[in-house]
Amino acid sequence: MSHILELTAADGVVCPAYVAEPAQNPKGGLVLLQEIFGVNSHIRAVADVYAAEGYRVVVPATFHRVKPGVELGYTEADMGEGIGYKTAVDALPAPGVMQDIQAAIDEAANGGLVGIVGYCWGGLLTWRAACTLSGLSVAVPYYGGGMTAGDELTRKPQVPVLAHFGEKDHWISLDSVAAFREAQPGVEVHAYAADHGFNCEQRGSYDEAAATLARQRTLAFLAQHLG
DSSP, X not given: OEEEEEEEOTTSOEXXXXXXXXXXXXXXXXXXXXXXXXXXHHHHHHHHHHHHTTEEEEEEXXXXXXXXXXXXXXXXXXXXXXXXXXXXXXXXXXXTTHHHHHHHHHHHGGGSSEEEEEETHHHHHHHHHHHHOXXXXXXXXXXXXXXXXXXXXXXXXXXXXEEEEETTXXXXXXHHHHHHHHHOTTSEEEEESSOXXXXXTTSTTOOHHHHHHHHHHHHHHHHHHHO
């Protein structure tokens, strides 16, 4: 079962969220963070998968502060539009969108201990949430663009982190993944023989084997830390 609810951030901004409910009592809460393509059919389907595994999943619309109702596909034009919205969100005065993610964490806590999973831009935000926000017990970023370079390398996660990367990712170099491993020895890092976006079945870079293995590892990691 799924529905839309409104989250109120610390600064009073109201952000919509897609919520996927499990069939039984939840075994934990989960915040799911979108790619640069919005809370589209793929992200909603991913949320539904985690709900089927027993989690109460909250998906905040992280573009809402700059553009409500974003739901893009995966064409070059869609990518350009999504990058524009991401750039606008990144330019917001701090703490910006992190307030909406904190509100999503607080809402997800109605399902128990809370984990966070994010893809692409959402992977970067997941990493930042693991290092700066409260109320989390575990974090799983997928191919988070930017999290393997610059100041991100010096962040200190407050919760256990499992990170997934693609060995063929032209956005995130293997050298930068190696640098991340070295800088963050406490993070469990896996790299797959796949490209950026390998988890998304709507993209040409989808890799079923990598997506399946990463999902198995993610579910095991969530179960370990959320119960």
